[in-house]
Amino acid sequence: MSELIIHPGLVLIGGAFVLPWLHGRARSAVVLLLPLIALASVWILPDGAVWQVHFLDLVLTPLEGGKLGRLFATIFAIMAFGGGLFALGQKSRVELSAAMLYAGAAIGVALAGDLVTVFIFWEVMAIGSTLVLWSAGTPASYRASLRYLMIHLAGGVLLFAGVTGHVASTGDVAFARMDTDSVAHWLIFAGFLVNAGAPPLSAWLPDAYPEASWSGTVFLSAFTTKAAVYVLLRGFPGHELLIWVGLFMVFYGIVYALLENDMRRILAYSIVNQVGFMLAGIGIGTEMALNGAAAHAFTHIIYKALLLMSAGSVLYVTGRRKCSELGGLFHSMPLTTICGSIGALAISSFPLTSGFISKSMVSQAASDGGLLIVWLLLTAASAGVFLHAGIKFPWFVFFQKDSGLRPPEPPASMRWAMVLFAFLCIALGVWTEPLYALLPYGVDYVPYTAAHVVTQLQLLLFSGLAFFLLLPWLKRTLTITLDGDWIYRRFLPRWVRFGSRGFDTLRGGVGRATTAALGWALFQIEQRSGPQGALGSTWPIRSMALWVLVLLLAYLGFYYGG
Amino acid sequence: MNQRHWLDDPRHVKLLWRLFLAVLAAVVLVEPFVRLHPYFAIEGVFGFHAWYGLSACAAMIFVAKALGMLLKRPDTYYEEGAGDDE
Numbered sequence: 001m002s003e004l005i006i007h008p009g010l011v012l013i014g015g016a017f018v019l020p021w022l023h024g025r026a027r028s029a030v031v032l033l034l035p036l037i038a039l040a041s042v043w044i045l046p047d048g049a050v051w052q053v054h055f056l057d058l059v060l061t062p063l064e065g066g067k068l069g070r071l072f073a074t075i076f077a078i079m080a081f082g083g084g085l086f087a088l089g090q091k092s093r094v095e096l097s098a099a100m101l102y103a104g105a106a107i108g109v110a111l112a113g114d115l116v117t118v119f120i121f122w123e124v125m126a127i128g129s130t131l132v133l134w135s136a137g138t139p140a141s142y143r144a145s146l147r148y149l150m151i152h153l154a155g156g157v158l159l160f161a162g163v164t165g166h167v168a169s170t171g172d173v174a175f176a177r178m179d180t181d182s183v184a185h186w187l188i189f190a191g192f193l194v195n196a197g198a199p200p201l202s203a204w205l206p207d208a209y210p211e212a213s214w215s216g217t218v219f220l221s222a223f224t225t226k227a228a229v230y231v232l233l234r235g236f237p238g239h240e241l242l243i244w245v246g247l248f249m250v251f252y253g254i255v256y257a258l259l260e261n262d263m264r265r266i267l268a269y270s271i272v273n274q275v276g277f278m279l280a281g282i283g284i285g286t287e288m289a290l291n292g293a294a295a296h297a298f299t300h301i302i303y304k305a306l307l308l309m310s311a312g313s314v315l316y317v318t319g320r321r322k323c324s325e326l327g328g329l330f331h332s333m334p335l336t337t338i339c340g341s342i343g344a345l346a347i348s349s350f351p352l353t354s355g356f357i358s359k360s361m362v363s364q365a366a367s368d369g370g371l372l373i374v375w376l377l378l379t380a381a382s383a384g385v386f387l388h389a390g391i392k393f394p395w396f397v398f399f400q401k402d403s404g405l406r407p408p409e410p411p412a413s414m415r416w417a418m419v420l421f422a423f424l425c426i427a428l429g430v431w432t433e434p435l436y437a438l439l440p441y442g443v444d445y446v447p448y449t450a451a452h453v454v455t456q457l458q459l460l461l462f463s464g465l466a467f468f469l470l471l472p473w474l475k476r477t478l479t480i481t482l483d484g485d486w487i488y489r490r491f492l493p494r495w496v497r498f499g500s501r502g503f504d505t506l507r508g509g510v511g512r513a514t515t516a517a518l519g520w521a522l523f524q525i526e527q528r529s530g531p532q533g534a535l536g537s538t539w540p541i542r543s544m545a546l547w548v549l550v551l552l553l554a555y556l557g558f559y560y561g562g
Numbered sequence: 563m564n565q566r567h568w569l570d571d572p573r574h575v576k577l578l579w580r581l582f583l584a585v586l587a588a589v590v591l592v593e594p595f596v597r598l599h600p601y602f603a604i605e606g607v608f609g610f611h612a613w614y615g616l617s618a619c620a621a622m623i624f625v626a627k628a629l630g631m632l633l634k635r636p637d638t639y640y641e642e643g644a645g646d647d648e
Contacts, residue, residue: 258626261637322637331567347567357570367601379611380605387619402570450596457589458611466587466619473627480640482633489640 012104056470061113102128159191203484227321238285249276310340348390
């Protein structure tokens with residue numbers, strides 16, 4: 001019976017190779033149908049190992065049903081549908097195929113039962129996402145895709161080394177909970193963290209994602225980092241280091257987003273910020289915290305995609321991406337403004353939106369555990385989310401001073417995708433049961449208490465006050481802020497060039513010095529022993545006799561004196 | 563498309579500000595009527611979330627401003643000689 005089951009990830013991956021041959025309506029229909037088939041097959045997947053194959057001496061489980069995997073596979077399929085709908089009008093013939101390959105691989109990671117399968121889909125994700133980035137077709141996106149690929153292949157090498165070490169020492173490939181008790185497990189941990197956008201390599205994310213096309217960034221925002229959240233949830237729950245890594249990412253994202261001028265880079269930094277909340281939840285490691293991290297990954301994918309859809313729509317109709325060149329778009333793009341604002345409210349965890357019912361579980365877990373410092377930092381960070389993504393993004397793009405631009409709303413497929421995801425942001429926030437039922441552990445949490453609503457409103461509205469009071473300090477400038485990518489974009493190339501130039505100089509110098517020294521030596525010999533030289537010339541007899549006399553006298557002197 | 567929007571009128575913006583301040587006051591003043599269940603002592607301080615949110619945001623903006631002084635560059639920074647830098 002297990003042979004009858006379709007692998008939801010392979011549905012999308014197979015579809016990716018069919019799409020390039022289709023045109024027009026058939027193509028649109030297949031783009032929308034594939035994720036729905038994948039979603040349905042996620043839901044008929046039974047629990048436990050479904051497919052097993054023998055490979056070398058190992059028993060691999062390429063397809064396994066489980067609660068956590070089903071949650072992530074579900075949201076990845078929903079995302080593939082929403083993103084596909086948004087991208088229907090995309091001219092690039094590569095992008096949608098690449099996106100389906102990418103989404104299918106992410107589902108493959110979520111439903112993998114062993115580490116080898118995780119690794120294989122991990123690498124397919126890297127290829128799919130690089131192609132999404134690359135298909136934007138600009139020189140900047142091409143260069144960004146190479147840097148992106150370099151980081152992800154390096155992360156893949158770490159993961160491969162770790163998995164190999166793990167299999168060599170335990171003989172077991174099953175993907176189960178691990179501790180960082182060996183080099184192999186540290187390597188796996190590091191490989192996972194690279195894709196999560198953790199320090200010190202966080203900069204790959206804001207460097208690469210905003211260079212994709214108006215629709216490409218929507219796909220990119222969803223899969224890589226959340227697949228990393230999934231594998232950390234499954235492999236390293238309760239690893240305390242993740243709390244601090246997560247808190248660092250949370251504040252890194254806020255501070256850099258506050259300084260940023262490019263609307264999609266603001267949202268890219270905000271992804272690092274949001275993944276930081278999830279990692280902190282995984283690090284706390286209680287059932288409440290792990291539920292919170294998983295739920296937050298689910299809701300985050302939807303509202304971040306929605307935010308990037310609204311930004312993508314603005315880019316699509318105006319061709320501009322800098323906040324300093326935008327503003328006042330609510331005049332002619334009311335629907336995009338409303339949808340973008342709903343996404344902004346959801347990411348800020350406003351009551352009645354999806355963020356309110358997911359992120360609060362992580363904070364609650366910190367409270368339950370008596371982790372005062374962690375709780376204080378998470379609360380400050382929640383305020384900061386409203387600041388950088390909740391108000392800053394919609395304010396500078398849709399409101400602020402009027403830029404005079406009056407672009408039309410984007411095409412219908414893009415509007416429908418935004419409306420669908422905006423609906424989901426509110427629906428998940430109002431009807432909590434469906435999502436809570438999907439979470440890996442039983443949920444004993446009531447988000448809507450008077451105290452929670454009032455304290456959350458206090459926190460957010462006063463953050464809003466801080467934004468408007470300090471607005472002059474947040475004025476957009478035509479600047480970027482140097483980040484970790486500076487090391488490999490500027491420092492290392494300069495250093496290598498300087499080094500090679502130094503080597504050339506040295507080599508040239510040594511060569512010249514040798515030639516000069518040889519020339520000098522020859523000249524000296526020539527001077528002394530040549531026909532005109534002191535030693536080589538003919539000497540007059542007089543001086544010859546004189547020198548012989550001197551020598552003989554000296555000899556006589558030594559003879560008697562000695 | 564050039565007709566003035568309701569929001570373009572400064573009087574309406576002023577009205578929105580007043581409404582916003584009224585809501586701010588309301589969410590703090592309502593606190594005594596809500597049964598809070600603080601886990602930490604500091605949560606019990608009156609209006610904790612309000613003043614903590616405000617000061618945390620101010621602090622983050624100051625930190626960002628300071629970091630910006632050190633690390634901000636013109637946004638063409640990487641474009642100069644892009645071909646050989648990347």
